[in-house]
Amino acid sequence: MRLIQKILAGVLLTLGVPIMLIGVTGVLNPNATPEDKQGAIAAFVVLGLPPTALGGFIIWNLRRSHAMTLQELELQKEKLFLQALKENQGRINPLSLAAALDMPISDAKIYLDTKAEQLNATFDVTEDGDINYRFHM
Numbered sequence: 082m083r084l085i086q087k088i089l090a091g092v093l094l095t096l097g098v099p100i101m102l103i104g105v106t107g108v109l110n111p112n113a114t115p116e117d118k119q120g121a122i123a124a125f126v127v128l129g130l131p132p133t134a135l136g137g138f139i140i141w142n143l144r145r146s147h148a149m150t151l152q153e154l155e156l157q158k159e160k161l162f163l164q165a166l167k168e169n170q171g172r173i174n175p176l177s178l179a180a181a182l183d184m185p186i187s188d189a190k191i192y193l194d195t196k197a198e199q200l201n202a203t204f205d206v207t208e209d210g211d212i213n214y215r216f217h218m
Contacts, residue, residue: 083143090139097133104129158182162196171216172205 107113107121165173165181179189193214196202205213 086139086143090136090143093132093136093139097129097131097136099129101125101129101133158192162192166216166218171218172213173216174211174213176211 104121104125107124108118110117110121113121161182162178165178169177173193175186175190175193178184178193179186182189182192184192196216197204197214200216202214202216205215207213
């Protein structure tokens, strides 16, 4: 559906913007007759403005829905993180977080480092040299 919306927005803007430009140049042309200027204004308003406005609206709506989707995904990630912390009594390592959030271990480490800084977590180093994050609940 998003692909269709993107294609439709592209087609509308491809049609509308040139017509609007032709209309503006027709109005600003000092050699144009008053009838030509009226025709240029009509082309601008009737043929150029609606598809351009609709194409712009579709693009704005796509960007807004994309931002909302990203925000929802971030909220879902936060919920899964908190659930994993609760299940492990506030202790977690990058490997278990990566499994819980279905993300690469390197991304889980970065995520944990960020959350540790935000929430003042402490670190425990195991005998194997692994780092466990301890979030105080």
